[in-house]
Amino acid sequence: MEDGRKYLNRRKLLKRYAAGERDFAGIRISSSGLDGEDLREIDLSGADLIGVNLSGVNLSYANLSRAKMLCVNLTNANLSYANLRGVDLSGADCIGTDFSNASLNDAILTAAIFDGANLYRAAIGGTAKFIKTDLRGAKNFPPLGEGVFVYQTFREDGSFFEGPAWIE
Numbered sequence: 443m444e445d446g447r448k449y450l451n452r453r454k455l456l457k458r459y460a461a462g463e464r465d466f467a468g469i470r471i472s473s474s475g476l477d478g479e480d481l482r483e484i485d486l487s488g489a490d491l492i493g494v495n496l497s498g499v500n501l502s503y504a505n506l507s508r509a510k511m512l513c514v515n516l517t518n519a520n521l522s523y524a525n526l527r528g529v530d531l532s533g534a535d536c537i538g539t540d541f542s543n544a545s546l547n548d549a550i551l552t553a554a555i556f557d558g559a560n561l562y563r564a565a566i567g568g569t570a571k572f573i574k575t576d577l578r579g580a581k582n583f584p585p586l587g588e589g590v591f592v593y594q595t596f597r598e599d600g601s602f603f604e605g606p607a608w609i610e
Contacts, residue, residue, distance in 0.1 A: 448468070448469050448470065449471075450472070451472045455469075455471065459484065464485055466484060466486050467488055467505075468487070469490070471494055475495030476494060476496055476499050477497045478498040479499050479500070480499075481500060481504065482502045482503050483503045484501065484505070486505065486506050486509055487507045487509065488508045488509060489506070490510045491509055493513050494515075495514070496511075496515060496519050497515045497516065497519060498517070499516075499519045499520070500520045502521065502522045503524065504524045504525070507525050507528055507529065509530070510530050511534055513532070514531070514535070515534075515535045516536045518538040518539065520540045521540060522540050522542045523542075524541075524544045524545070526545055526546050526549055527545050527549070527568075528547075528548040529546070529549050530549075530550040532552040532554065534554040536559045537555060537558055537559070539556070539560070541560060542561070542562040542563060542582070544565070546565060546566045547566065547567045547587070550570075550571050551571060551572050551573075552571060552572075552575065553573070553575065553576075556578075556579070556580040556598075557579035558579050558580070559579075559581065560580075561580055561581065561582050561583050561584055562581070564584050566586050566587060567589060571590070572592045572593070572595045573595070574593070576595075577596055578597070578598065583597075589608060589609065590609040591607070591608050592606070593605040
């Protein structure tokens with residue numbers, strides 16, 4: 443616990459979640475992964491999930507605000523209605539991920555891949571950053587809110603936006 447975060451492995455987290463606990467704010471999860479698990483309404487705000495396999499996981503209504511999710515695998519995960527404000531999804535694989543009605547305000551999306559991701563009614567604004575992000579094939583991509591930064595990003599229609607630009 444060098445950085446003050448509590449480490450949890452998959453087994454311990456799932457056992458505590460099954461017992462009804464939902465508050466796991468600020469924890470660090472070992473890279474073993476939580477793929478395919480149903481963790482709806484969990485609070486992982488500020489958690490360190492770097493490199494964790496979350497493919498097929500149900501994180502609907504979860505609080506992932508300010509979580510470090512660099513290089514995570516979110517293929518076919520359900521993050522509908524999730525709070526992802528300020529999350530760092532740099533290098534994340536979001537292929538087929540459901541972000542419908544999620545808040546991605548202030549998110550860092552550097553080099554993330556969103557092919558087939560559903561962004562229906564997702565909120566993307568504040569200081570969100572799209573740097574070398576691949577949005578090709580993303581579905582229901584919403585208008586970007588004021589203050590969003592875009593640089594060298596493939597848009598959902600396949601066109602390339604060189605930038606840099608802040609959305610006004």
